[in-house]
Amino acid sequence: MYNSQLPTDGSQTPNGAPMGSRVSDFGQRVERHGNERIRLLLKSFGLRTSLIRLKVIDALLVAAENDRRLGVRGVHSQLLDLDIPLSFLSVREVLKRLCAEGVITFNADKSYSLHPQAAAVLNSD
Template sequence: MHNQQIPTDGSNQHRDAAFQPDSGLLEALTPLQGNERIRHLLKCFGLRTSLVRLKVIDALLTAAGNDRRLGVRGMHSHLQALDIPLSFLSVREVLKRLCSEGVVVLNSDKSYSLHPQAEAVLVGQIEA
């Protein structure tokens, strides 16, 4: 009889039921990196993770790190330059949704930036 819980990739590895995670490893992973911290941010604000949201927030973080601000057109151009095939309308709608949920703010110069509360979540100061 075939057991569906056993991997069929030819591997005969068995997992020990008494496995205890290494607490040092967990502490090392505590500061979330890359997409994981963006996923955490979206979860804190009650939003699902999507590729478009990940890319838009990552672009905002990159722009902020370079002391730049991006509007919808700048965001779209930035993503196109990275070979990320998102339509202008998709980028605009994601930015509008992120604004309405309080993750992103629309500045007076029509550029977007992360809300201070979202920045605090990213650096681990608060849980939204």
């Protein structure tokens, strides 16, 4: 029987490696943020949920946890590394829109970070 979640090249998913998790540069498993938290964040700012918004915010959260700052190119590169094929222009436009709505801030070093009010919404759980 066909299963759309299994690879089509005949290879098997490694045992013990849950889908949606990645191994970081330091060999530690990095668990992805729950999309539900980000959905609630977007809703609290009056924004619709979209895959690109979820992924961009998640990329910024992961970077912040690793004490890194990402600009447009950094966010785009991180998404490509996760096999999320979004165009550079799409990422830039989403970052601009999230800034305009107050979800993220554009820093002096041309990086983006979560706005303190948005961080408070995420941490209110």
